[in-house]
Amino acid sequence: MVGNIATLGRNGVHDFILIRASAIVLALYSIFMMCFFICTPEVTYEAWSGLFSNLGMKIFTILAVIAVLFHAWIGIWQVLTDYVKNVKLRGLLQFIFTITLFVYVLAVLLTVWGV
Numbered sequence: 001m002v003g004n005i006a007t008l009g010r011n012g013v014h015d016f017i018l019i020r021a022s023a024i025v026l027a028l029y030s031i032f033m034m035c036f037f038i039c040t041p042e043v044t045y046e047a048w049s050g051l052f053s054n055l056g057m058k059i060f061t062i063l064a065v066i067a068v069l070f071h072a073w074i075g076i077w078q079v080l081t082d083y084v085k086n087v088k089l090r091g092l093l094q095f096i097f098t099i100t101l102f103v104y105v106l107a108v109l110l111t112v113w114g115v
Contacts, residue, residue, distance in 0.1 A: 015074050022067035029064035058112050065108045069101050 040047055051057055076097045084090040 015078075018070050019074055022071040025064055025067035026071065029060060029067075032060070052112065061112050062109065065105055069105050072101055073098065 036051065037043060052061070077094065080090050080093055080097075084093060
């Protein structure tokens with residue numbers, strides 16, 4: 001089997017499991033946030049700050065962001081592999097998207113942990 005550096009040793013089953021697991025985490029996070037907004041009569045800075053001051057919420061948020069990273073990384077790789085046939089252009093786009101995803105994760109980490 002010929003490998004590609006962009007695949008990082010993945011296979012279809014591994015991608016399938018990661019996509020489904022990340023989708024479950026994102027669905028749970030979305031449901032939790034929806035319930036928070038429905039159950040909180042008035043969302044103020046104090047309510048929002050109180051929610052995110054909880055260690056469990058910080059961990060859940062980071063887990064959700066990492067799920068977004070995996071979900072987007074695999075999805076972008078699949079779309080670019082299917083539709084961008086020029087190898088150099090595909091590599092450049094993968095690099096740009098990967099850097100963008102990691103900057104996003106870093107921004108959320110800094111925001112959630114307040115560093």
